[in-house]
Amino acid sequence: MKTSRTVLLALSLISGQVFSADKQTLRPEVGKPLQDAQTALAAKDYKGAAAQITAAEAVGKLSAYESYIVARLKASAALGQGDYKTALSAYEQVLVSSELPPAEKLPTLDAYVKIAYASKDYAKTASAIQQYKAAGGTSAETLGLYAQSLYLAGKYQEASVALSAEIKDLAAAGKKPTDTQLQLLASCALKQNDMVAYTAALEQLVTYSPKKEYWLDLLVRTQRKPGFSDRLDLDMYRLRDATGTMEKADDYMEAAQLALQSGFPGEAQKFVDEGYAAKLLGAGPDAPRHQRLKDLVTKKIAEDKATLAEGEKAAAAQASGDALVNTGFNYVAYGQSEKGLALMQQGIAKGALKSADQALLHLGYAQALAGDKAAAKRSWSTIKASDGSADIARLYALALN
Numbered sequence: 001m002k003t004s005r006t007v008l009l010a011l012s013l014i015s016g017q018v019f020s021a022d023k024q025t026l027r028p029e030v031g032k033p034l035q036d037a038q039t040a041l042a043a044k045d046y047k048g049a050a051a052q053i054t055a056a057e058a059v060g061k062l063s064a065y066e067s068y069i070v071a072r073l074k075a076s077a078a079l080g081q082g083d084y085k086t087a088l089s090a091y092e093q094v095l096v097s098s099e100l101p102p103a104e105k106l107p108t109l110d111a112y113v114k115i116a117y118a119s120k121d122y123a124k125t126a127s128a129i130q131q132y133k134a135a136g137g138t139s140a141e142t143l144g145l146y147a148q149s150l151y152l153a154g155k156y157q158e159a160s161v162a163l164s165a166e167i168k169d170l171a172a173a174g175k176k177p178t179d180t181q182l183q184l185l186a187s188c189a190l191k192q193n194d195m196v197a198y199t200a201a202l203e204q205l206v207t208y209s210p211k212k213e214y215w216l217d218l219l220v221r222t223q224r225k226p227g228f229s230d231r232l233d234l235d236m237y238r239l240r241d242a243t244g245t246m247e248k249a250d251d252y253m254e255a256a257q258l259a260l261q262s263g264f265p266g267e268a269q270k271f272v273d274e275g276y277a278a279k280l281l282g283a284g285p286d287a288p289r290h291q292r293l294k295d296l297v298t299k300k301i302a303e304d305k306a307t308l309a310e311g312e313k314a315a316a317a318q319a320s321g322d323a324l325v326n327t328g329f330n331y332v333a334y335g336q337s338e339k340g341l342a343l344m345q346q347g348i349a350k351g352a353l354k355s356a357d358q359a360l361l362h363l364g365y366a367q368a369l370a371g372d373k374a375a376a377k378r379s380w381s382t383i384k385a386s387d388g389s390a391d392i393a394r395l396y397a398l399a400l401n
Contacts, residue, residue, distance in 0.1 A: 025065075026065070026066055026069065027059070027063075027066070029059050030056045030059050030062065030066050033052040033053070033055040033056040034052065034053065034056045034069055034070065034073060036052045037049040037050075037052035037053045037056070037073050037077070038073065040052060041073065041076050041077065041080070044080065046076075046077045046078075046079075046080030046081045047077075047081065049073065049076070049077040049080070050074070050077040050078070050081070053070060053073050053074050053077060056070055057070055064097065064098060064099055065099050067093065067097065068093075068094065068097040068099035068100065071090045071091075071093035071094045071097065072090070072094055074086065074087075074090040075087045075090035075091050075094065078090060079115070084115055084116075084118065084119030084121075085119070087115055087119075088112070088115060088116060088119065088121065088124065091108065091111070091112045091115065092112075094108060095108060095109065095112065105135060106132070106135055106136065106137050109128060109131055109132040109135060109137060110132060110137060110139060110142055112128050113125055113128045113129055113132055113142050113145065114142070114145075116128055117145055117149060120152075122148075122149040122150070122152040122153035123149075123153040123155075125145060125149040125153075126146060126149040126150050126153060126155070129142065129143065129145060129146045129149065130146075133146075146162055147159050147162040147163045147166060147181070147184060148180075148184065150162055151184055151187070151188060156188045156191040156192050157188075157192065159184065159188050160185060160188040160189065160192075160197070163181055163184055163185045163188065164185065166181060167181060167182070167185070167204070176208050177204070177208060179205075179208075179209050182201060182204050182205045182208060182209065183205070185201045185204070186198055186201035186202060186205065188201075189201055195221070198221070199218065199221055199222070202214060202217055202218040202221070203218065203394075203395075203398065205218075206218055206243075206395075206398055206399075207398055207401065210243070210399075212243070212244055212245055215243040215244070215245050215399075216240075216243075216245045216247075218395070219236065219239060219240060219243070219245060219395070222236075222388070222391050222392070222395065223236055223388070225388065225391065227386055227387060227388070228387065228388040228391075229387040229388050229389075231355075231358065231387075232358070232361075232387070232388045232389065232392060233258055234255070234258040234259060234262055235358075235361060235362075235365070235389075235392050236392065237251070237254065237255035237258065237271070238255075238365060239392055239395055239396060239399065240255075241255070241271070241274070242368075242396070242399045243399050246274070246275075246278075248280065249275060249280040249281055249284075249286065249290070251275075251280075252271050252272065252274060252275030252278075252280060252281055253275070253281070253289075253290070253293060255268075255271040256268040256269075256271040256272045256275075256293060256297060257293070259271060260296070260297065260300060262326070263304075263326055263330065264326075264329065264330055264333050265297055265300035265301045265304050266301060266304075266330060266333030266334040266335075267329075267333040268297045268300070269297050269298075269301060270333070272290075272293060272294050272297055275290070276290075276294075281294075304330070305334075308327075308330070308331075311323075311327055312327050312343070315327045315343075315347075316346075319350075319352055320350070320351075320352040320353060320354070321346070321347030321348055321349070321350030321351055321352060321353055321359070322347065322352075322353055322354055322359070323347070324343050324344070324346050324347030324350060325343075325344050325347035325348060325353070325359045325362060325363070326347075327340075327343055327347075328340040328341065328342070328343030328344030328345075328346075328347060328366070329344060329362055329366050331343060332344075332366040332369055332370060333369075337366070337369070337370035337371075338370075340366060341363070341366055341367065341370060344359075344362070344363045344366060345363065347359065348360065348363060355385070355387070355389070357383045357384065357385035357387070357389040357390070358385075358387075358389050360379050360380070360382060360383050360389075360393075361379075361380065361383060361389045361392060361393055361396075363379045364376040364377070364378075364379035364380040364393060364396065365396065367379060368396065368400060373400050376396070376397075376400065377397050377400065380393035380394070380396060380397055381393075381397075
């Protein structure tokens with residue numbers, strides 16, 4: 001809100017021909033200095049206007065109408081001099097005056113809100129907006145200052161409630177919240193040290209504004225949650241890859257190594273190739289180390305493909321479905337999605353899994369890789385584990401959107 005714009009708006013509402021020949025009258029000793037004040041205001045001589053208004057007030061025993069005119073002109077003179085405190089006080093007198101025409105109530109409240117905001121009296125701004133809304137005010141610009149004012153006044157819980165209501169109303173109308181609203185919601189949570197609410201706000205941010213910095217913050221905080229299983233480290237790298245938050249050579253190196261350890265050399269090659277394409281691998285003093293990993297992946301792929309069919313038979317013979325799930329994912333990583341997904345589903349159906357939720361997490365990821373987003377979301381929607389699987393599944397679904 002630009003201060004100059006606020007001043008001009010308020011001056012246009014409060015000054016002008018505020019008194020004239022009608023049924024209301026001013027005593028000559030009051031009317032003369034006020035007429036001179038109005039002339040001074042028109043000439044932008046705000047200091048001279050203030051002096052004339054003071055002279056009118058000094059007459060004493062002002063009528064309701066005289067007090068009303070004095071308050072209006074005093075507000076204009078104060079605004080012209082940048083004296084917001086005096087202007088707000090004068091506005092308050094105008095608003096409670098019985099002489100204020102009903103048609104001017106809302107515009108006057110609107111101007112009062114903007115001046116209070118420009119003066120950084122945020123508690124007064126929030127209170128005035130409530131009055132404005134109760135009086136029937138509908139300006140989106142004015143109402144949009146409510147949550148911001150509560151936040152700037154340090155009323156973080158109230159601001160959070162207001163922001164949540166605004167976002168809910170926008171969603172109901174098929175509209176998106178702004179980055180400012182979502183960032184304020186997240187900041188309210190941080191100010192209250194409410195990490196659950198902060199994470200929820202981050203999820204809304206990546207839903208509506210999937211910027212890399214929002215995703216990275218969300219993923220880091222998710223992985224730090226109590227009870228998060230280290231067996232999901234590779235899944236976190238998969239999610240980071242999907243959200244464009246792999247930023248360093250070590251990210252690609254560790255992801256590839258974890259994929260190799262899990263028995264997925266085809267997936268490891270994907271990470272290595274992406275690292276080289278991003279020019280994070282193959283450069284700098286660690287380039288020889290990168291090359292050794294690349295060579296190892298190539299070797300493991302050759303060995304794995306030579307025994308893939310044999311491994312499939314061995315997996316089918318096991319009592320647990322885990323080996324079938326892993327073998328199936330390996331096929332998907334090699335680009336044989338149809339066969340791989342069928343094996344993964346057979347493994348899940350067989351049961352006796354170490355973690356049924358993690359198996360569903362991997363099935364959903366494989367379905368997403370195969371381009372079937374709807375199937376992936378169905379698989380993820382059934383995950384309820386508290387080990388981090390459900391969190392990753394929910395974030396995967398957001399990333400797909």
